[in-house]
Amino acid sequence: MATRRGFIGSASGIGTAALLGYSASPSAADTPVAGEVGAVAVTPQQAKDSIFAVNAGMRSNYATLKAELIKHLSPVIVVQNDAKGGRFTLVTDAGQESVNPVAETFELAKSIAHVPLGLFSVLASYLADKIPNLPNAGRMDAHDLVMVAFNDDKSSAWITPLKAYATTLTTARRNLAAAGLPAALTTSCGNILDGALKFINTSVQTKVFDMASFEAFSASVYPDIRVNMEHAAQAQIAGVQQIMKTWRTKVGEAAWADLYCVVLSQWTTSVLNQNTIIIKDCMNAAKVATHLIDLPGLETPKDPIFTALDNLARIVQDNIAAEMVFPKDTKVADALKGNQDLLSDEILIQLGGSGATAATAKAAPAYNTLSEGMCPVRK
Structure with missing residues (x-):
């Protein structure tokens, strides 16, 4: 859904207007000449285009300001969540520097902890499209299951990819001791790999699998997965806290107090993202709510740093426009400053919405003293 924050791309001001198909200002032919009596006759479409041009001009000006503002954003830390625990980039007036601060233990522990999901990904499409008798059966959406289990549950086509994955697991199991992991982590990884290989061998030999047998396997290795999660979390906390401490010293306390952090993540991990949780305790507590920004997306952008800075700009x-454009209505200003669409309250009112947002909207005062019909922003 297009929102206020989504309609402006990274094009230049002139490029934005051209992209939209009309200029940011009316043509000379559509502009009345001083001293003429009455306006120049225009068609309805020309009239509409002249109105559209007003918004094109706004977008052009907005994009120009944003492009210039990006150059002045400092200090900023951009976090790209990845398999290594996150790539951190510090942006200051002096330039940029990037690092993956988390120890390899993080990725190694998570790699083995993901084994049950790896098995499920091979088998899922061959499941029967009926909800199985599992402890959490009531939490599953029947239609979701039908869409995931799209292959014939009588097919044995899953055997070949499962055996291929078993080869990968076997190699990892054989080499595990040489990885130099902590003793407890080595043991838990071995248990997970052994349990997975046992499940695969049984399933391949009998040419049968079901969710009951898979659940038995996953339950048997769950305590070991928790051990892996513990080691991964310890590695990530230590690495992130250390790089934040190092950069805090580098930029100085005064600049650090105004630090912005932008965390790029996928939607599925954007709530209680692990890096966000760690970072917030390293920032100015008074500004965490406004300066620590989770930016979820669908896939990793081609230019993550520009994407982060573009959105931050x-x-x-x-933030500044909200308080200057709407200084008399703080509720409208808050909407412009946040991730709420400015029209959301009005839409809730017209749809008969209830709850705090709609109730607050109905009680909010008009922005200025014009009559209600003339007010540019009605709440």
């Missing part, structure tokens, strides 16, 4: 300029 929008946020920063909206």
Whole structure:
């Protein structure tokens, strides 16, 4: 759904207007000449285009301001969540520096902890499309299951990819001792790999699997997965805290107090993202709510740093615009500053919405003293 924050791309001001198909200002032919009586006759479409051009001009000006503002954002830390625990980039007036601060233990522990999901990904499409008799059966959506179990549950086509994955697991099991992991982590990884290989061998030999047998396997290795999670979390906390401490010393306390952190993540991990949890305790507590920004997306952008700074520039300029464009209505200003669409309250009112947002909207005062029909922003 298009929102206020989504309609402006990274194009230049002139490029934005051209992309939209009309200029940011009316043509000379559509502009009345001083001293003429009445306006120049225009068609309805020309009239509409001249109105559209007003918004194109706004977008052009907005994009120009944003492009220039990006150059002045400092200090900023951009976090790209990845398999290594996150790539951190510090942006200051002096330039950029990037590092993966988390020890390899993080990735190694998570790699083995993901084995049950790896098995499930091979088998899922061959499941029967009926909810199985599992302890959490009531939590499953029947239609979701039908969409995931799209292959014939009588087929044995899953055997070949499962055996291929078993080869990978076997190699990892054989080499595990040489990886130099902590003793407890080595033991838990061995248990997970052994349990997975046993499940695969039984399933391949009998040419049969079901969710009951898979659940028995996953339950048997769950305590070991928790051990792996513990080691991964310890490695990530230590690495992130250390790089934040190092960079805090580098930029100085005064600059650090105004630090922005932008965490790029996928939607599925954007709530209680692990790096966000760790970072917030390393920032100025008074500004965490506004300066620690989770930016979820669908896939990793081609230019993560630009994407983060581009979105941060929008946020920063909206923060200032909100208080200057709507200084008499703090509720509208808050909407412009946040991730709420400015029209959301009005839509809730017209749809008969209830709850705090709609109730607050109905009680909010008009922005200025014009009559209600003339007010540019009605709440």
